[in-house]
Amino acid sequence: MFKNLTIGQHYPVESPVHNLDPRVKIIMTFVFILSLFLIKSFYAYLFVVAFLAIAILVSKVPVKFVLKGLKPIFLIITITFIINLLMTPGKLIFQLGFIKITEEGLQQAGFMAIRLTLLIMGTSLLTLTTSPIILTDGIESLLKPFKRFGVPAHELAMMMTIALRFIPTLMEETEKIMKAQKSRGADFESGNIINRAKNLVPLLVPLFISAFRRADELAMAMEARCYRGGDNRTRMRELKIHKGDFVASFIFAIYLATIIVTRVW
Numbered sequence: 001m002f003k004n005l006t007i008g009q010h011y012p013v014e015s016p017v018h019n020l021d022p023r024v025k026i027i028m029t030f031v032f033i034l035s036l037f038l039i040k041s042f043y044a045y046l047f048v049v050a051f052l053a054i055a056i057l058v059s060k061v062p063v064k065f066v067l068k069g070l071k072p073i074f075l076i077i078t079i080t081f082i083i084n085l086l087m088t089p090g091k092l093i094f095q096l097g098f099i100k101i102t103e104e105g106l107q108q109a110g111f112m113a114i115r116l117t118l119l120i121m122g123t124s125l126l127t128l129t130t131s132p133i134i135l136t137d138g139i140e141s142l143l144k145p146f147k148r149f150g151v152p153a154h155e156l157a158m159m160m161t162i163a164l165r166f167i168p169t170l171m172e173e174t175e176k177i178m179k180a181q182k183s184r185g186a187d188f189e190s191g192n193i194i195n196r197a198k199n200l201v202p203l204l205v206p207l208f209i210s211a212f213r214r215a216d217e218l219a220m221a222m223e224a225r226c227y228r229g230g231d232n233r234t235r236m237r238e239l240k241i242h243k244g245d246f247v248a249s250f251i252f253a254i255y256l257a258t259i260i261v262t263r264v265w
Contacts, residue, residue: 012131017055077113
């Protein structure tokens, strides 16, 4: 399951989406997430699906690679769908004992499932098309205006990027530890909730030890390279807005305007 996690991974390939300025992609991703909560019709979601599909094709990231990132959260999407289906009041269309399904519940459950799916795919596309170093520079640049209020822009950007970068690494480490513990007779699947929680101890202890060891090694490597934060730091490549960024921003503005129109009408 963990090998299917795509958030935090980078897919290196030459494409118009990869060449976009990271600040533009971060802003568009943030606005894209907000736009998902403005939609109130399935037709608008179909438009979003088409827009996201075109973005994935232009990015040259394999569609299967993006879709496999949905496997780890399939259970969350299913639980969210069932909760909204059964807990939303409205016009009754089916009842079996205490189980009641309403038209509003069916619509709300469908909206939530589609919304979560598009949210994961949209955010995954950001990390798949942006290397960790460039993503750090983009976040730091966006947070730079807040430095006058005492916000440590560089440190926050560095921490966020390191966290994203190490998600796949920790998931891979978790899978290795699980296989090693299963070979020693550990059982992570049977029993009640309390027993399963107890069985996770042989997994969590070595995982935390491994995480702290990696953090210590990373800190030592940064110190060995004389890392001193963002003060007086120079970059080999300075971020600049190019013609492609304006074109992408214009296309995204059309997308956002369409979402707003469907929301109003």
